[in-house]
Amino acid sequence: MTASSDFSAIPLAERACGTCTLCCRLPDIDVLEKPANAWCRHCTGTGCRIYEDRPQLCRDFLCLWRTDETLGEAWDPAHAHMMIYRQGPQVTVLVDPDHPDAWKRTPYAEVLQGWAREGEGGQYVIVFVGDAVFKVE
Secondary structure, three states: OOEOOOOOOOOHHHOOOOOOOHHHOOOOEHHHOEOOOOOOOOEOOOOEOOHHHOOHHHHHOOOHHHHOOOEOHHHOHHHHOEEEEEEOOEEEEEEOOOOOOHHHOOOHHHHHHHHHHHOHHHOEEEEEEOOEEEEEO
C-alpha cells in the first residue's frame, strides 16, 4: 500500500528536517542518556546545539518520510505529529504525546493498517504513544 496521494509528493532529494525536531524528543537515545518522550538537552527547539559533534546514531538516523518516496507531504513528521522508521521487519511509529490520536486519523490509520496486513517478510507495525504500545492489525 502506498501513501503517495497524501498531499503532494516531494522528491526525496528535496526533503529536509526543516524545523522538525521530533527525533530529538520521541526516541530513547541511550548514548545521550535521553529517555523517550523527553526533549534532548541539546535540542534548541529548531535544531541541535551540538549538530557538528552529534553522536553517530543521530548522524545516521533518517525517518521514513526522508527515505520513502511513496510517503507524501502529509507524512512529514512536522505535519503528522509522529515519526516512523523501520528496524528489520518492524515498522516503528513514535507518536508525539501532545497529539496521541494522530496515528488513528486519515490517511495514517489506513496506511498503517495496510502495512500490517501486507506483512511482507513478517513485517508488522508497532505504535508507541507515551507509555502505551499498540500493534496495528
